[in-house]
Amino acid sequence: MDATIADPMLAEMGKNLKEAMKMLEDSQRRTEEENGKKLVSGDIPGPLQGSGQDMVSILQLVQNLMHGDEDEEPQSPRIQNIGEQGHMALLGHSLGAYISTLDKEKLRKLTTRILSDTTLWLCRIFRYENGCAYFHEEEREGLAKICRLAIHSRYEDFVVDGFNVLYNKKPVIYLSAAARPGLGQYLCNQLGLPFPCLCRVPCNTMFGSQHQMDVAFLEKLIKDDVERGRLPLLLVANAGTAAVGHTDKIGRLKELCEQYGIWLHVEGVNLATLALGYVSSSVLAATKCDSMTMTPGPWLGLPAVPAVTLYKHDDPALTLVAGLTSNKPADKLRALPLWLSLQYLGLDGIVERIKHACQLSQRLQESLKKVNYIKILVEDELSSPVVVFRFFQELPGSDPVFKAVPAPNMTPSAVGRERHSCDALNRWLGEQLKQLVPASGLTVMDLEADGTCVRFSPLMTAAVLGTRGEDVDQLVACIQSKLPVLSCTLQLREEFKQEVEGTAGLLYVDDPNWPGIGVVRYEHANDDKSTLKSDPEGEKIHAGLVKKLNELESDLTFKIGPEYKSMKSCLYVGMASDDIDVAELVETIAATAREIEENSRLLENMTEVVRKGIQEAQVELQKANEERLLEEGVLRQIPVVGSVLNWFSPVQALQKGRTFNLTAGCLESTEPIYVYKAQGAGVTPPPTPSGTRTKQRLPGQKPFKRSLRGSDALSETSSVSHIEDLEKVEHLSGGPEQMTLEASSTEGHPGAPSPRHADQTEALKKGALRPEVDHPQVEGLESLR
DSSP, rough: OGGGHHHHHHHHHHHHHHHHHHHHTTTTTTOOOOOOOOOSSSOGGGSSSSTOOOOHHHHHHHHHHHHHHSSOOOOOOSSOOOEEEEHHHHHHHHHHHHHEEEEEHHHHHHHHHHHHHHHHHHHHHHTTTTEOOOOOOOOHHHHHEEEEEEEHHTTTTTTHHHHHHHHHHHHHEEEEETSSSHHHHHHHHHTTTOOEEEEOOOOOOSSSSTTBBOOHHHHHHHHHHHTTTTTEEEEEESSSSSTTOOBBOHHHHHHHHHHHHHHEEEEEEGGGGGGGOOHHHHGGGGGSEEEEEEEEEHTTTOOOOOEEEEEEOOOOOHHHTTTTSSSSSHHHGGGGGHHHHHHHHHHHHHHHHHHHHHHHHHHHHHTTTSSSTTSSTTOOOOOSOOOOEOOOOOTTTOOOSSSSSSOOOOOOHHHHHHHHHHHHHHHHHHHHHHHGGGOOOEEEEEEETTEEEEEEEEHHHHHTTTOOHHHHHHHHHHHHHHHHHHHHHHHHHHHHHHHHHHHEEEEEETTTTTTTSSEEEEEOOTOOOOOSSSOOOHHHHHHHHHHHHHHOOSOEEEEEEOOOSSSSEEEEEOOOOSOOHHHHHHHHHHHHHHHHHHHHHHHHHHHHHHHHHHHHHHHHHHHHHHOOOOOHSSSSGGGGHHHHHHHOOOOHHHHOEEEETTTTTTTEESSHHHHSSSSOOOOOOOOOOSSSSSOOOOOOOTBBOOOOTHHHHHHHHHHHHHHHHHHHHHHHHHOHHHHHHHHHHTTTTTTSSHHHHHHHHHHHHHHHOTTSOHHHHHHHHHHHO
C-alpha cells in the first residue's frame, strides 16, 4: 500500500510497535526517572495509584518481568531473534484488535478476505489443492476438530442420539507407536471417548525403519476391529515423526484407508518440504490425504503465529458443527499475523528458509558420516530435515555395549546396565554440545529402541536462532573434540570396576546415570551394611576424601553425592581425557580414605583419653589435699595458731601436681619438674599414619597419568643412582682433616683394612663405585697416608 494514502492510525500503530520492540529488546535500558510519590492508601496496588503510568514506564515494567532479576545467572538468550518478518507477525495481533472496532459489514468483508487469501496461499505453497484451513493456537486442537468432523460424517444420527450411537458401534482411532507422547490421551479428553477407543499401531520390527508404522500389522488390527463390530474411524500418520523425523508409508496407508473408509490425517515436520522443488515420494503422498496439520511459525521464524490444519470436506454444515469454521470475526482474524508475514516474505523467502534448514541437515549428516564412533539414525531418510545421532563404540574383545538389540549371551541385567551407561555418555555429550554451540538448537531425547540420542532439527529452530553453516561446522568440531573423552572414559570403566572390587575397604557402586569413570564408596569400620540410610561418619570421610583428591590438581574431577537408590555418600569420579593409571587412582582413593578415618579415630580417642585424664587428675589432687591436711595437723589450719606454728616450725613440703602426657595418655607427677628444673622428654610419639607410597613421576606429569612404556623403570633407576652419587660425594669430600683423622686411626689398628680397601668396600655395598675404577679423592687419601 502506498504510504501517502495509508491510514494515519495504522502508521502510528506501526511506529509505536516498532518503538516498543526496540525498548523491550534493549536489555541494558534503565529508566532514569525516579518513582513518583506513592499514595499512603494500601487498597489500590502501586502501579494503579495516582494519575496512571506513561508508556515508557509500562514497557519498562514489562521488560523487568520478562528478563527477571539481573543478579540471576543467565540460562538462555532473553529474547529470540525476531526479524522484520517477526515484527509483521506481532503487528498482526495489534491490527486484529484495531480491526475489530470496525462496523460489522466492513469487518465481515475484511476478515473473509484475510481468511480466503491465507487459505489459498497455503494450499498452493504446500500442494494441497481445493482445501480449507482452520487456524488454531494449540497444535493438537486441529486434530481434535478433525476427529469431530469424522464422527459426524460416519455417524449420521450423532447430533440426535449422541453417545448412544457410539456405544452401539465404538469408534477406533489408530495412532502410531512413534506418535508424540500424550496425543491419544488429549484426543480422548477432548472428544469424551474412553481409552479403549485408541489403538496403538506398532512400528516395524523386522524390515524397514523401526520408527515407521507397520502397515501389515495395521491391516490385521483393522480386520479384527471390523469383525468385533467396531468402526475404524481415523488414522494418524507421520510425515516426520516427533522423535527422529521418519516418514510413514503414506501411499500404502492411503490405499488401506480408502479400502475401509478411514479418515487419514498426516502431521510432521517433513510436510514443510512440500514447498520445495524436489519432494520425496513418501512425503508427496501426503497431498492426497484427508487432512494435515502444519506449523509454519517455527519453520519460517514467525513468533505468535497459529498452526494450520488443511482439510477437504464438501459439507459446510458438518464443518460448522465440528468447529472447523466459524462466523465470528475474532476467529477469522487468527489468520491475520500469518497473512501479513506471508506477504512480507513472499514465495521466494518462504522457500529459501525451508531450503536453508534442509541444507543444514544435509551438511551435518554428511559431516557426521566421516566421524568415527558417531551413529546416525536417519541415514535411509535422504530428504529428512532431522538428524539424530549418538555416540557408538564397541570395546575390543567384548560384545557391543551400545547396540539396541542385546547379544544372546548377555543377561538382561547386564544389557540394561550397558544401555544406561551408554545413555549417560550420550546425555553428557548432548548437554556439552548445547552449551558450546547454542545456535544449533540441539535437543537430548530418549528413544525406546535406541536409548538417549541428540537431535538436530533446523526446521524448528534455525529460523528462530539464526543457525548458519558455520554453526554446523563448529558443532562437528566440538563433537570430534569430545570423542577422546568419551572413548577413554568408556575403556577405563571396566578396569576401574575390577580394581575397586579387588581393593579392600572399597565398594563399587553401579550408578548407570553417572557419565564418569565410576562411583565408589569407602566402607569404614562402623559402616552398617544392612541399611541404606545416611551415615554421618561416612559423609565426613567422603567429604574429606573429595577435598584431598581435588587438591592433587589432576585432570580428573571428584564429586560427592548420595548413592544411587540409597542415602549413603559416595565418591563420583569424573570423565578422563587421557590415559589414566587406574591402579594408582584406586590405591590413592583407598589410602587417603584410610588415612582420614585413622586421623578421625585418633582424634576421637585422644578426646576420650583427655576427658578421663582430667577426671583422674581431679581425684588425685583431692587425695593429695587430704593427705597434706593429715600431715600438717588440725592446729595448722587455725588462722592465728597456724601462723605461729609455721613460724616456729615451718613445713618442708614439696609442691605436688599432675601433668598429662598426651603421647602416653597417662598422668605424671610434677615433682621431677620442680626438683630437676626441667621437663622430661617423655615417650616418643607414635608415627603419624601416612598415605600410600608416592609414585615417581616425570617433571610436569600430573597425578594418575599413565607413563609411557618403560618410563617408570627408567625414572626410578635414574633417581636412585642420583641419590647414591650424592651420598658418595658427600662421604668422600669431608676435607683433609677428616681424611687425616681416618688415616691415623687406621694406622693405630694393624688389623684394620687399608683406607683404599675400606672405601672401595663401602662403595661396593652402596652399589655406586666399581672396583676397577679409582676415584681421584681416594688417591689423595693414599698420598696423605
